[in-house]
Amino acid sequence: IGDVRVQAGWQLLQNQDQQHALQVSLKLPMGNENLGLGSGGTDVAVFLTHEWQQQRWSWQWQWGAVLLGQSSVWKKQLRQVAGFTSVALERHLDDRSSVVVQYDAHTAYYKDTEQVALGDGHMLSLGYVRRVAAWQWHVAIVEDVLVHTAPDIGFQWGMLYRGKSK
Numbered sequence: 501i502g503d504v505r506v507q508a509g510w511q512l513l514q515n516q517d518q519q520h521a522l523q524v525s526l527k528l529p530m531g532n533e534n535l536g537l538g539s540g541g542t543d544v545a546v547f548l549t550h551e552w553q554q555q556r557w558s559w560q561w562q563w564g565a566v567l568l569g570q571s572s573v574w575k576k577q578l579r580q581v582a583g584f585t586s587v588a589l590e591r592h593l594d595d596r597s598s599v600v601v602q603y604d605a606h607t608a609y610y611k612d613t614e615q616v617a618l619g620d621g622h623m624l625s626l627g628y629v630r631r632v633a634a635w636q637w638h639v640a641i642v643e644d645v646l647v648h649t650a651p652d653i654g655f656q657w658g659m660l661y662r663g664k665s666k
Contacts, residue, residue, distance in 0.1 A: 502531035503538040509549070518552045523564075533571060541569025547584070556592040561585070568609060577610040577618075590629070600627045600638075603645070622646040625656065636660040 509523040525545040531538025547564020563585040571578055588602035602625045610618040627640030642654040 501537070504528045504530045517554070518550070520551075521549045523547050523549055523562075525566075527569075529569070539569070540571040541578075543567065543569050545584075558590045558592070560588045560590070577612050579607075579609055579611050582609050583607045596631045598629045600629060600640070601625070602627070602640075616648045617650070620646075621650045623650045623654075627656070634662050636662060 505525055505527045507523060507525040509521045511519065511521050513520045523546070525543075525547070527539070527543040527545075529538050529540050529542055533540035543566050545564055545566040547562050549560065549562040551558055551560045563583075565581055565583050567581055568578055584604070584606040586602055586604040588600050590598050590600045592598045604621070604623045604625070606621045608619045608621075613619075622645040623642050624645045625640045625642040627638050629636060629638045631637075636659070638656070638658045638660075640656040642650070642656055644650040644652055
């Protein structure tokens with residue numbers, strides 16, 4: 501198991517067609533960085549999320565910055581801050597499940613390196629989301645869009661607790 505992320509959000513605006521929120525995320529270094537299962541540093545991210553919905557379709561956009569924690573791997577090249585954005589299109593299959601296609605990008609986490617994989621990252625993912633009560637599970641396949649800027653192919657699994665609705 502790798503690093504663990506804890507996230508909280510505050511609703512800024514919500515109506516039947518759209519919602520906007522401010523979110524904060526804390527990544528805790530639980531994975532072994534020598535085995536490539538974690539970064540070794542505690543990261544803090546602040547970002548805005550926007551979602552618009554029309555019938556069974558919705559699209560989301562988020563953007564923000566992450567303050568990168570210290571790592572023993574290439575610590576002299578590690579930047580202090582990186583920016584990121586993502587855009588997603590979601591098709592709700594029913595009230596509990598949907599499929600999502602998403603594009604993610606981030607600025608380089610490292611400076612002064614000629615390795616393409618350590619530069620700006622661009623990824624495309626295709627996933628499935630299942631919601632049960634206040635819980636949400638997702639699985640996805642992730643592919644690098646700009647070759648060699650991310651792992652060639654990756655698999656993602658996530659679980660999210662949204663709490664009680666008002």
